[in-house]
Amino acid sequence: MSARAAVLGRIRASLGERDEEAAREAVARRLAAHARNVVPTRAQVDRDTQVGMFVDQITATHATVAQVAEENAVPAAVSAFLAQHNLPAEAVLAPDVANLGWDSQPLLQTRTGVPVEADQVGVTAAFAAIAESGTLMLTSGAGSPITLNLLPDNHVVVLRRSQITGTLEDAWDALRAEGGMPRTAMFVSGPSSTADIELTLYLGAHGPRRLHIVLIED
Amino acid sequence: MRATSHLFKDNVAKALADADLQTALYRVDKNFTARRTAAVTALPEFEALRDDAVRIKDHTLAYLDLYLETFERNVTAQGGQVHWAETPDDARRIILDLCQAAGARTVTKGKSMIAEEVALNPFLEANGITPVETDLGEYIIQLADEPPSHIIGPAIHKTKEQVSDLFHEHHRQFGKTQRLTEGGDLVAEAREILRPRYLAADVGITGANFLIAETGTSVIVTNEGNGDLTQQLPKTHIVVASLEKVVPTLEDASTILRVLARSATGQQMSVYTTFSTGPRRPGDPDGPDAYHVVLLDNGRSKLLGSDFQDILRCIRCGACFNHCPVYASIGGHAYGWVYSGPMGAVLTPAMIGIEASHHLPSATPFCGRCEAVCPMRIPLPKMMRHWREQAFDKKLDTVRQRWALKVWAWFAKRPRLYRRITRLAVRYLAWRGRPRGRMSDLPLTDGWTASRDMPAPQGSTFMDQWQTGRRP
Amino acid sequence: MTAGPRVGLFVTCVADLFRPTVGFAAVKLLEDAGCRVEVPEAQTCCGQPAYNSGDRRDALAIARGVIAAFEGFDYVVAPSGSCAGMIKKHYPGLFAGDPDMADAAQDLAARTWELTAFLIDVMHIGALDARYEGRVAYHDSCSSLRELGVRSQPRELLSLVDGVTVVDLSDPEVCCGFGGTFAAKYGEVSGAIVHKKAAQVVATGADTVVAADLGCLLNIAGKLKRDGSPIKVRHVAEVLAGMTDVPPIGEA
Numbered sequence: 001m002s003a004r005a006a007v008l009g010r011i012r013a014s015l016g017e018r019d020e021e022a023a024r025e026a027v028a029r030r031l032a033a034h035a036r037n038v039v040p041t042r043a044q045v046d047r048d049t050q051v052g053m054f055v056d057q058i059t060a061t062h063a064t065v066a067q068v069a070e071e072n073a074v075p076a077a078v079s080a081f082l083a084q085h086n087l088p089a090e091a092v093l094a095p096d097v098a099n100l101g102w103d104s105q106p107l108l109q110t111r112t113g114v115p116v117e118a119d120q121v122g123v124t125a126a127f128a129a130i131a132e133s134g135t136l137m138l139t140s141g142a143g144s145p146i147t148l149n150l151l152p153d154n155h156v157v158v159l160r161r162s163q164i165t166g167t168l169e170d171a172w173d174a175l176r177a178e179g180g181m182p183r184t185a186m187f188v189s190g191p192s193s194t195a196d197i198e199l200t201l202y203l204g205a206h207g208p209r210r211l212h213i214v215l216i217e218d
Numbered sequence: 219m220r221a222t223s224h225l226f227k228d229n230v231a232k233a234l235a236d237a238d239l240q241t242a243l244y245r246v247d248k249n250f251t252a253r254r255t256a257a258v259t260a261l262p263e264f265e266a267l268r269d270d271a272v273r274i275k276d277h278t279l280a281y282l283d284l285y286l287e288t289f290e291r292n293v294t295a296q297g298g299q300v301h302w303a304e305t306p307d308d309a310r311r312i313i314l315d316l317c318q319a320a321g322a323r324t325v326t327k328g329k330s331m332i333a334e335e336v337a338l339n340p341f342l343e344a345n346g347i348t349p350v351e352t353d354l355g356e357y358i359i360q361l362a363d364e365p366p367s368h369i370i371g372p373a374i375h376k377t378k379e380q381v382s383d384l385f386h387e388h389h390r391q392f393g394k395t396q397r398l399t400e401g402g403d404l405v406a407e408a409r410e411i412l413r414p415r416y417l418a419a420d421v422g423i424t425g426a427n428f429l430i431a432e433t434g435t436s437v438i439v440t441n442e443g444n445g446d447l448t449q450q451l452p453k454t455h456i457v458v459a460s461l462e463k464v465v466p467t468l469e470d471a472s473t474i475l476r477v478l479a480r481s482a483t484g485q486q487m488s489v490y491t492t493f494s495t496g497p498r499r500p501g502d503p504d505g506p507d508a509y510h511v512v513l514l515d516n517g518r519s520k521l522l523g524s525d526f527q528d529i530l531r532c533i534r535c536g537a538c539f540n541h542c543p544v545y546a547s548i549g550g551h552a553y554g555w556v557y558s559g560p561m562g563a564v565l566t567p568a569m570i571g572i573e574a575s576h577h578l579p580s581a582t583p584f585c586g587r588c589e590a591v592c593p594m595r596i597p598l599p600k601m602m603r604h605w606r607e608q609a610f611d612k613k614l615d616t617v618r619q620r621w622a623l624k625v626w627a628w629f630a631k632r633p634r635l636y637r638r639i640t641r642l643a644v645r646y647l648a649w650r651g652r653p654r655g656r657m658s659d660l661p662l663t664d665g666w667t668a669s670r671d672m673p674a675p676q677g678s679t680f681m682d683q684w685q686t687g688r689r690p
Numbered sequence: 691m692t693a694g695p696r697v698g699l700f701v702t703c704v705a706d707l708f709r710p711t712v713g714f715a716a717v718k719l720l721e722d723a724g725c726r727v728e729v730p731e732a733q734t735c736c737g738q739p740a741y742n743s744g745d746r747r748d749a750l751a752i753a754r755g756v757i758a759a760f761e762g763f764d765y766v767v768a769p770s771g772s773c774a775g776m777i778k779k780h781y782p783g784l785f786a787g788d789p790d791m792a793d794a795a796q797d798l799a800a801r802t803w804e805l806t807a808f809l810i811d812v813m814h815i816g817a818l819d820a821r822y823e824g825r826v827a828y829h830d831s832c833s834s835l836r837e838l839g840v841r842s843q844p845r846e847l848l849s850l851v852d853g854v855t856v857v858d859l860s861d862p863e864v865c866c867g868f869g870g871t872f873a874a875k876y877g878e879v880s881g882a883i884v885h886k887k888a889a890q891v892v893a894t895g896a897d898t899v900v901a902a903d904l905g906c907l908l909n910i911a912g913k914l915k916r917d918g919s920p921i922k923v924r925h926v927a928e929v930l931a932g933m934t935d936v937p938p939i940g941e942a
Contacts, residue, residue: 010520011522181493186493230878583868
């Protein structure tokens with residue numbers, strides 16, 4: 001008997017007699033409905049309040065937010081971020097953000113694609129943002145190399161105001177509408193941190209030390 | 219990991235005498251309890267979320283086989299593979315085979331209690347593969363060659379000085395000669411040392427906080443992002459998870475996530491909560507080529523339908539540890555195996571047998587705080603009492619303890635004899651307690667009197683006084 | 691005028707043997723509140739030591755005796771959250787599989803109360819004829835707090851005593867480390883826990899510490915007295931009933 005059959009057999013033996021038909025139906029029903037359970041009402045508010053809630057909470061975890069009026073102001077915002085932190089004027093871009101008019105920053109050297117160890121700055125888009133917990137939702141795909149969110153010490157996320165939604169559940173609905181799960185859906189609520197040494201908080205444990213969001217007021 | 223749970227009393231003595239450990243435990247106690255309280259108070263729906271979380275898990279357990287089959291189907295549909303392991307030995311073999319097939323020399327690891335449970339690291343090493351722990355706490359204890367002492371913070375028992383010493387000793391081989399003292403510098407050095415190891419690893423192994431049946435997804439929760447680097451950079455991603463990690467839908471996982479981080483560290487969400495589904499897709503510029511999930515039984519299928527089923531609701535948040543007065547005094551190592559604290563007191567006997575671990579469910583005052591803070595409303599004291607019943611039937615207590623209880627119960631069932639014997643005992647003890655009204659030593663009670671006096675009785679019993687007509 | 695409720699006093703083994711004052715204080719409080727109090731002779735113990743040691747058989751046998759002894763009373767009141775909790779919360783489960791006794795156990799459980807909860811929630815007393823000058827730290831026993839949800843009632847009662855100032859401990863929800871047989875079986879761990887509790891008591895600057903459970907109080911008093919502390923340890927019933935002329939626990 002295979003391990004699979006043995007394990008499933010033992011589970012069924014432990015669960016005892018049951019109406020198999022009804023059981024399969026119950027499971028199929030729950031999966032198909034994927035109903036929401038209790039959802040906190042806090043983030044079920046108007047868009048302006050959601051945006052404020054998102055910004056307040058993500059900055060509380062030491063991420064930073066810069067607001068720009070339109071998408072072609074993003075490259076300048078990125079240059080400003082690099083200058084502010086004395087970083088070299090170089091960045092690796094995700095394909096999703098490669099067409100934002102980077103020519104406006106002639107002194108900024110950009111490359112599009114997957115990062116290597118030496119890269120210090122990665123710029124990506126986001127799939128959505130969650131107001132309830134101050135969280136970015138980053139998905140993998142042809143336009144979004146997932147390692148750009150992790151390897152470079154500085155991560156800049158280009159987010160549109162219209163992408164901010166209330167709850168995790170809203171985000172799942174949006175993802176299902178796009179066709180389902182990508183290889184990776186990362187929910188990021190701040191820069192990398194650890195409290196493993198005497199419970200003191202330090203940033204930049206393994207993931208990015210800095211998380212900067214450029215928020216487009218669309 | 220070789221269990222030392224049977225040496226509980228020795229472990230306790232060591233722990234109580236360890237000043238560094240006591241300082242660390244004080245810090246844990248103050249920190250985690252306050253954070254949880256703040257987070258819970260700030261969320262009006264917290265109790266309702268707990269109730270939903272319990273319902274979700276109980277429903278899933280009632281149909282565990284069907285949800286596991288669904289999970290497997292969906293993993294396979296996305297290009298991944300599910301492997302079933304009945305025992306720790308099976309799990310180790312499967313993982314070794316996968317690593318060897320990938321030609322692995324080094325393997326990065328996110329934090330996984332299941333990997334601890336099956337003692338994966340020594341096995342990989344014995345087979346010529348080097349496991350590299352990436353969670354900072356796990357990395358520290360890997361250097362110290364110690365087991366984890368807390369389910370969330372494996373190295374919280376270590377002082378900064380101890381970490382400095384460990385890094386100084388073990389990082390010399392990487393050209394680091396300076397002994398660092400600042401916490402920020404230590405973290406930075408660990409990051410620097412681990413960076414190339416992330417990039418060089420052939421295989422990345424993570425645990426899973428949840429397995430989602432609906433989509434064939436595994437979920438990990440970290441603050442460091444180490445689990446993400448572990449699973450995205452190597453060519454092969456292996457998830458090791460026990461059967462009861464499965465939940466039906468994305469919405470169900472979201473509900474339990476809300477109580478998980480709050481109960482563990484007082485956060486709303488961990489910094490990184492990552493949902494992984496299969497290997498990289500056509501067109502993905504990065505990500506692993508292969509995705510494997512190793513499902514471990516190791517006794518869980520037998521817990522279903524038993525007195526101990528409810529422990530399968532555990533989501534490994536650590537809240538019970540953080541609020542337990544026993545854990546706060548002795549720390550995690552004293553429990554002697556992988557799982558400590560209240561949930562460890564319930565799960566360990568199921569895994570290694572009550573004979574080897576009867577002290578764990580026994581060494582508690584049943585204060586009930588664990589159950590009160592458990593997000594999954596697990597009746598931990600009740601299940602510890604069930605273990606005590608088994609220990610009693612197997613006569614695992616000391617002869618002296620059994621006899622004391624037998625004598626007490628014998629008299630308690632016979633009120634008239636009880637009156638006669640207690641009348642004498644009370645008179646004697648009152649006399650013993652003169653002139654201060656207490657005793658600093660008393661035969662058969664050195665457990666008590668080592669650190670406390672024993673107050674003396676007033677001298678005659680209430681029932682005698684009442685019987686002779688005394689009234690208030 | 692209708693007679694007040696007929697109450698059976700479950701004096702508890704610890705009060706019976708160690709501190710009868712607590713039993714008499716409970717009787718006084720109940721009678722002052724208008725109850726008719728009786729003390730069934732056949733009581734000894736609630737069975738918790740056997741129950742918590744895994745000896746279900748003896749626990750059942752002792753519990754049967756308790757159920758029989760307390761038949762017919764309107765209420766059963768115990769000056770102990772631990773014993774009241776045993777009867778209220780655990781007897782029904784103990785007898786769940788016993789068709790003859792299940793109803794009787796449920797019935798007794800429904801009629802059983804911890805003393806301070808009974809005085810406030812059932813008898814609704816609004817005044818006490820007692821005086822105690824003191825800064826009083828209150829320790830909540832785990833059974834009172836978590837099994838029975840008793841927290842405000844003892845504090846409300848203490849506020850009715852002239853001269854009392856109640857102070858809370860910095861962590862009012864943490865155990866004192868008694869746990870019945872635990873204190874003897876794992877004395878070093880128990881000692882470490884009560885060490886922290888005693889430190890909290892001392893830190894409040896209180897001159898008195900009270901609780902509604904004698905097990906906790908023997909433990910806390912034992913520790914404070916070993917440390918040479920002058921803090922007086924009493925059962926809350928003694929203070930509420932004005933019976934504080936007897937030496938505090940652990941003193942002569």
